[in-house]
Amino acid sequence: MAAESVRQSTEILVDHLQDLVLRTEDVKEMLDELAELSATTLSDPGDAICSIMLIRQKKQVTIARSDEGAARLDDSQFSAGDGPCLTAIRQGVIVHLPDIAEDRRWPEFRGAARQASVRSCLSVPLILEGQATAGLNLYSTQSRAFTANDIAMVETYSYHASKALRLAVRISQLTEAKANLMAALESRTIIDLAAGAIMAQNRCNQDTAMKILSIASNTRNVKLRDIAASVVASVAHDPSVRTHFDA
Template identity: 45%
Template sequence: MEAEKSTDPKVVSSEIQDLLLDTPDVEAFLSELARHSASVLGSPDNEMLCGVTLLRHGSAGTVASSSERALKLDELQYRFAEGPCLTACKEGIQVHIPDLEKDKAWPEYGHAARENGVRSILALPIPLVDGTSRAGLNIYSEQPNTFDEAAVQRASDYAQQASKGLRLAIMIAQHSETAANLRAAMESRTVIDVATGIIVAQNRCTQAEALDVLKKASSNRNIKLRDIAAAVVESAGGGAIQSHFS
């Protein structure tokens, strides 16, 4: 039988760091993290299905899953708006269901999960430093009573280490989004400035008056200010405006 993969904090931390460095973007990292979770926590004779739920601004979604089946199991909870993983995320507590045949906490979800071949579930909160987000690691097994005390501890230790990589991934995604928004804002500002200059030259007016002309045209035509400015530049033969910044 294949040896049980290590959940030693140093080993897991190193492996997750390698995942983060070796994947091209945050989305790819999260997918690899889910597959890594399933590999580390499962065994050849007991496959695990893993998903990572992110709860942000009251809305829950799976940001990564080890397989399509794992994703479906997560989405069942969102459909019923109840389940162990949602509870783990919202309340920051560990939720363990040894056998869905005997569990009565979430009858609708439990019945649907059993129909999809699941018998035991372990849901673990993933600590995040982002005050607006909560996350959880969802682990599903086809076998009942999969998670004994040792297995629960292994999974809990793993989730603690995985949280570090997840926090970093979220930070990277937020910085990338901020950078993209800044770039878009700067591009808009550039074309508006050029259009304003053209109007100043054509009408011998002030910069403030030229900008007012653009704003009135934008309002009257119900077209974005940037698009009005781009049309002015194009009509003057300026072509597409390129913003140069790093």
């Protein structure tokens, strides 16, 4: 690619990234679309496949692929605990293998690449925040498929992709926090309603009512919220009764 072509392609990618963030609410959905966008735009003549790894809180790993052909390559890295993308993520550097057969690192990955007929790869870290880390992989069946211009464009692209992904992760975290808060509020309310019903039936105070609920929960090995829901449903003569909180 010429320098002008690189600039134009990068501008197109940035516009697509902005649209992607605006129209997708789920991080996994965004990763899937980002992988497809990357695969079709970041290689010349656009015949590479792409995978994206997002690691959150050191446990949850979300993997997106533009093509299932990248599956063995991703899985080989996770099973071995190492590989070009994991190295790129951990060290925060671009890892470029012009010809995988000539590289002596990561034997498990090399074996998976050979089976998938993949000859070269380019792994780029996506800089996020906190405990979240990510990396983008481009795989090609051609050796030396990624030119200096390709790598330069991927570097620029990864900066903008990181910003888009950071925003998506924040949105996801806020959505999860909101869902957890709504669940906690709903659970607290149903417990308070059940305590109120027990207070009315037994002419006792709230502490005593809560003890009755706790004893029933422990004796039956049932969650306190579920015990409370059954009490409220019994009093209301409606087994489907529940509390609601609007978003």
